[in-house]
Amino acid sequence: MSRNLNLTINGKMYEFTVGDRLGQIPENETLVDTLRDRLGLTGTKRSCGQGACGCCTVIIDGKAVASCLTLTVECEGKKITTIEGLADPVTGELDPIQKAFNEHNAFQCGFCTPGIIMSTKALLDANPNPTEEELKEALSGNYCRCISHYQVIEAVKSII
Amino acid sequence: MKKFEHLNAKSFSEAGKAIRSYRNARPSAGGTDLVGTMRAGILENNPDAIINLKTIPDSAYIRDEGNAVAIGALTTLDDIDRSELIRKDAKAVGEAARSVASSLIRNAATIGGNICQDVRCWYYRYPDEIGGRLTCLRKGGDLCYAIQGRNQFHSACGGMKSGTHRCTAHCPASTDISAYMQEIRNGNWDAAARIIMQANPMPSLTSRVCPHNCQNVCNQNEYGDSVSIHSVERALGDYIMKNSDRFYVSPEKETGKKVAIIGGGPSGLAAAYNLRKVGHSVTVYEKMPEAGGVLMYGIPEYRLPKHYVRSLVKAIEGMGVEFKLETEVGKDIDLKTIKADSDALLLNTGAWKQPILGLEGEELTVFGLNFLVEVKAFMNRQIDKNVLVVGGGNVAMDVALTAMRLGAHNVTLACLEQRHEMPAIPEEINRALEEGLVMHNGWGLGKVVTDDKGKVIGLDAKRCTSVFDEKGRFNPVYDEEDRHFFPAESIILATGQKVDIDYLGEQFKEKIASARGLVEVDETKATREPGVYAGGDLASGPALAIEAIRDGVIAARSISRELGVKIDRKYKGPRFFKPDVEEIENRVGRTELDTPVAERTLEKEDTVTLSMAEAEKEARRCMSCGCYAVNASDLSPVLVALDAEIRTTDRVIEAETFFSELDASDVLSVGELITEIYVPKMKDYRTGYMKLRWRETIDFAVTSLAYAIKEDEGVIKDARLVAGGVAPIPLRLCEVESFIEGKLMTPELAEEAAELAVATYGHPLKESGYKLQTMKSQLVKALAG
Ligand SMILES: Cc1cc2nc3c(=O)[nH]c(=O)nc-3n(C[C@H](O)[C@H](O)[C@H](O)COP(=O)(O)OP(=O)(O)OC[C@H]3O[C@@H](n4cnc5c(N)ncnc54)[C@H](O)[C@@H]3O)c2cc1C
Ligand code: SF4
Ligand code: SF4
Ligand code: FES
Numbered sequence: 001m002s003r004n005l006n007l008t009i010n011g012k013m014y015e016f017t018v019g020d021r022l023g024q025i026p027e028n029e030t031l032v033d034t035l036r037d038r039l040g041l042t043g044t045k046r047s048c049g050q051g052a053c054g055c056c057t058v059i060i061d062g063k064a065v066a067s068c069l070t071l072t073v074e075c076e077g078k079k080i081t082t083i084e085g086l087a088d089p090v091t092g093e094l095d096p097i098q099k100a101f102n103e104h105n106a107f108q109c110g111f112c113t114p115g116i117i118m119s120t121k122a123l124l125d126a127n128p129n130p131t132e133e134e135l136k137e138a139l140s141g142n143y144c145r146c147i148s149h150y151q152v153i154e155a156v157k158s159i160i
Numbered sequence: 161m162k163k164f165e166h167l168n169a170k171s172f173s174e175a176g177k178a179i180r181s182y183r184n185a186r187p188s189a190g191g192t193d194l195v196g197t198m199r200a201g202i203l204e205n206n207p208d209a210i211i212n213l214k215t216i217p218d219s220a221y222i223r224d225e226g227n228a229v230a231i232g233a234l235t236t237l238d239d240i241d242r243s244e245l246i247r248k249d250a251k252a253v254g255e256a257a258r259s260v261a262s263s264l265i266r267n268a269a270t271i272g273g274n275i276c277q278d279v280r281c282w283y284y285r286y287p288d289e290i291g292g293r294l295t296c297l298r299k300g301g302d303l304c305y306a307i308q309g310r311n312q313f314h315s316a317c318g319g320m321k322s323g324t325h326r327c328t329a330h331c332p333a334s335t336d337i338s339a340y341m342q343e344i345r346n347g348n349w350d351a352a353a354r355i356i357m358q359a360n361p362m363p364s365l366t367s368r369v370c371p372h373n374c375q376n377v378c379n380q381n382e383y384g385d386s387v388s389i390h391s392v393e394r395a396l397g398d399y400i401m402k403n404s405d406r407f408y409v410s411p412e413k414e415t416g417k418k419v420a421i422i423g424g425g426p427s428g429l430a431a432a433y434n435l436r437k438v439g440h441s442v443t444v445y446e447k448m449p450e451a452g453g454v455l456m457y458g459i460p461e462y463r464l465p466k467h468y469v470r471s472l473v474k475a476i477e478g479m480g481v482e483f484k485l486e487t488e489v490g491k492d493i494d495l496k497t498i499k500a501d502s503d504a505l506l507l508n509t510g511a512w513k514q515p516i517l518g519l520e521g522e523e524l525t526v527f528g529l530n531f532l533v534e535v536k537a538f539m540n541r542q543i544d545k546n547v548l549v550v551g552g553g554n555v556a557m558d559v560a561l562t563a564m565r566l567g568a569h570n571v572t573l574a575c576l577e578q579r580h581e582m583p584a585i586p587e588e589i590n591r592a593l594e595e596g597l598v599m600h601n602g603w604g605l606g607k608v609v610t611d612d613k614g615k616v617i618g619l620d621a622k623r624c625t626s627v628f629d630e631k632g633r634f635n636p637v638y639d640e641e642d643r644h645f646f647p648a649e650s651i652i653l654a655t656g657q658k659v660d661i662d663y664l665g666e667q668f669k670e671k672i673a674s675a676r677g678l679v680e681v682d683e684t685k686a687t688r689e690p691g692v693y694a695g696g697d698l699a700s701g702p703a704l705a706i707e708a709i710r711d712g713v714i715a716a717r718s719i720s721r722e723l724g725v726k727i728d729r730k731y732k733g734p735r736f737f738k739p740d741v742e743e744i745e746n747r748v749g750r751t752e753l754d755t756p757v758a759e760r761t762l763e764k765e766d767t768v769t770l771s772m773a774e775a776e777k778e779a780r781r782c783m784s785c786g787c788y789a790v791n792a793s794d795l796s797p798v799l800v801a802l803d804a805e806i807r808t809t810d811r812v813i814e815a816e817t818f819f820s821e822l823d824a825s826d827v828l829s830v831g832e833l834i835t836e837i838y839v840p841k842m843k844d845y846r847t848g849y850m851k852l853r854w855r856e857t858i859d860f861a862v863t864s865l866a867y868a869i870k871e872d873e874g875v876i877k878d879a880r881l882v883a884g885g886v887a888p889i890p891l892r893l894c895e896v897e898s899f900i901e902g903k904l905m906t907p908e909l910a911e912e913a914a915e916l917a918v919a920t921y922g923h924p925l926k927e928s929g930y931k932l933q934t935m936k937s938q939l940v941k942a943l944a945g
């Protein structure tokens with residue numbers, strides 16, 4: 001019998017089985033691939049695949065992690081939040097962080113932005129009033145090719 | 161990422177068991193290293209199963225244990241960074257954890273995974289999808305790309321052995337070549353001698369006769385000339401013989417055990433040396449008037465002057481080995497008598513017999529080995545004008561060269577093999593061609609042709625279309641139609657020698673012979689008869705001198721073990737390899753000076769040994785093939801500095817021991833898992849971790865320093881200083897520690913201590929020298945407080 005794999009993603013329960021058949025999650029699938037290719041949650045970006053850029057950041061049980069280095073089969077029972085899970089599911093209203101990013105133009109091409117927002121979200125959930133040092137430390141794993149970091153810091157500071 | 165099976169473990173013991181049940185299973189903790197390596201496909205041997213440790217209950221914790229802090233292996237670096245207990249009682253561990261990567265990684269990465277992480281060398285990590293992974297030395301390949309490549313992030317304190325060096329692997333006796341090369345380039349000839357003599361007690365002889373496979377595979381061939389290993393070996397061999405009183409010494413005490421060795425060739429001599437060294441009483445029975453076997457009688461003087469063989473025999477005799485010469489066992493004395501009189505018996509009688517090929521007119525030919533023995537005895541011999549030598553090996557080359565130098569007008573050589581397949585040493589083939597040998601490849605024996613008076617006029621040969629079958633076995637195929645007539649007045653057959661075991665006597669022969677007519681031995685060289693060992697050609701069939709020597713050494717070890725005395729390899733060679741980074745880029749090797757063709761004779765050695773100074777230079781061309789990547793873990797230097805313990809499912813390992821090998825897998829056995837890191841609080845110590853990196857985050861340490869220093873009013877009472885990023889393992893600076901202990905710390909002393917660290921440990925590659933400067937400033941800062 002195939003092993004079950006239950007994930008809660010953005011508040012929704014997903015029941016998978018582990019295996020190689022169509023529709024099953026193979027053991028060697030990483031979370032970023034499950035999110036993007038299987039569930040169509042393409043807000044999470046795939047980039048370096050090595051934990052170095054932060055574009056694939058999602059929140060698992062409250063911690064920001066690189067989904068490219070996370071095996072989906074090892075997420076049994078976990079609560080996963082992606083960028084798609086931030087806006088209010090009923091009203092569609094954006095999360096305050098997203099709004100702040102918009103207001104401060106805290107992005108250019110936007111490729112890194114979902115990852116940065118997820119890292120910010122994890123930080124503020126745990127520590128609503130971080131110092132600038134703590135903020136920088138929390139975002140230090142997120143890289144931006146377009147040098148949006150300055151606006152990012154301003155955006156986040158505007159809501160803390 | 162390639163497929164694998166996956167299991168969520170419920171306990172460490174279950175995980176260990178699961179791992180052992182697969183071919184190549186790997187535990188996964190945070191997965192931040194493991195998944196990255198699998199994703200990039202950097203390893204050839206992809207795991208077939210991943211065993212998840214995160215599901216093991218109570219495996220992530222930070223506990224106060226009184227004098228120590230215990231950290232569960234699955235604790236994340238983020239939790240360590242945030243722990244009050246760590247901040248208070250294991251501050252340096254927290255500093256190191258916080259310095260790792262970014263919070264994204266630290267949120268998942270565990271301490272157990274951190275200290276087992278794979279190496280970060282950019283050649284090693286080269287992703288498979290861009291032109292294919294690089295199989296460097298550390299991955300089981302041949303060459304370290306960093307030694308002569310880009311190496312600014314590599315070691316600044318030398319490399320370390322990873323697997324077996326290519327040269328050593330191809331030496332039948334497994335001589336630790338790079339180890340003696342390093343000693344020689346540092347001028348430590350005695351140390352070099354001790355290293356080589358553990359594998360081979362007669363380098364002055366082997367260096368002259370060995371086909372040196374080591375050199376053919378030397379990694380310097382990738383760039384230019386190989387290291388001229390045999391030339392350095394020869395200089396070392398000659399050095400050893402010049403100082404033989406130091407290297408062939410009588411044992412300090414006698415064991416009272418008696419070993420008899422039948423046959424005084426290379427195998428017998430190697431065994432005699434090793435057995436005598438540890439105090440056994442050894443008697444060598446030799447049929448010929450002098451010991452040395454093939455080295456004495458087969459190999460011509462110009463290639464191996466006999467005085468070298470004689471001095472070796474004399475040196476071994478000087479150790480107290482007794483030689484009974486001109487004593488043919490089976491004729492002058494029988495084996496039973498010898499056996500009854502000894503505690504162990506070693507047979508090494510070689511392969512001297514002429515094989516019967518069944519060729520028409522075979523009785524009119526000359527047996528190559530006999531020809532050489534005769535020439536050796538008289539240094540001259542009537543030689544016909546036109547000589548045909550048959551055979552493609554070293555004996556054939558020796559015969560051909562000897563015949564030419566005796567004055568034969570035309571010497572022709574015919575052999576089955578094509579040039580590149582010939583077993584003879586290429587240098588010897590060249591030498592013979594230089595001196596006028598005419599070589600015909602791809603011909604086999606048809607029949608001897610005579611005139612009507614029965615006198616030899618030549619050989620009728622048939623075409624050999626292939627020598628080896630698909631499996632590489634000797635299995636010649638002929639075209640009987642394609643014939644060639646080689647005119648010659650004398651035909652010398654150098655087509656192999658046979659082993660003769662008749663002297664053993666019927667009863668004994670039956671007991672120990674193999675189906676092939678050799679003596680059958682196991683890997684310890686023991687025969688089926690208790691207390692009787694055999695080696696060399698007698699057990700293997702005709703082979704190289706160095707193979708016979710290896711057998712002799714192995715047999716000596718086995719015999720001595722049986723007699724209750726262990727012979728161990730005491731000299732391990734240097735811990736860190738320190739190549740000469742300028743000289744390794746010299747593409748031209750130095751080899752012996754050769755005599756011009758016109759001046760070569762039968763009596764005088766053709767070549768002249770390199771001077772010691774030249775040999776030292778050539779030894780500098782040895783790259784010391786090892787791994788030069790640095791240990792990437794930030795936690796590792798701290799755990800060594802704090803004298804932590806790595807607790808596993810099986811045992812407790814001191815951090816210093818755990819990090820003394822390149823890879824955790826060299827220390828942990830398969831399925832052995834780290835369960836806990838146990839960190840002493842080091843209450844009276846000032847501890848810390850410093851890390852220099854290019855960017856504030858993500859980057860690995862360029863250099864780092866972990867320290868634990870105990871002071872009393874400025875005087876250093878105790879210090880543990882461990883440098884990271886500068887060596888393949890966290891480098892404990894013991895010399896510096898003892899230098900500062902008991903002294904009052906001042907800025908000047910700190911400076912001096914840092915200088916000492918650089919002088920003692922520093923050995924940068926071309927681009928990694930700056931690391932010594934940063935190591936120095938970190939040390940000064942740490943010491944000055
Ligand atoms: C972008 C990036 C930057 C980094 N920078 C740094 C840095 O600056 N400094 C630094 O020190 N490291 C750095 N690292 C390495 C990082 O620290 C390691 O990847 C991490 O600590 C490994 O922990 P893990 O739990 O994820 O191990 P895994 O990836 O799960 O495992 C690593 C290895 O350890 C084995 N293993 C895991 N747990 C155990 C156990 N309990 N017993 C036996 N074997 C075990 C695994 O089989 C595997 O071989 C960096 C990594 C990345 C991706
Ligand atoms: S330094 Fe080590 S890991 Fe890097 S190429 Fe050389 S052998 Fe391979
Ligand atoms: S360079 Fe030195 S260590 Fe490397 S293969 Fe050649 S002789 Fe051996
Ligand atoms: S894609 Fe995951 S960190 Fe870059």
Ligand code: FES
Nearest residue numbers: 108110144145146
């Ligand atoms: S906005 Fe373009 S990469 Fe960050």
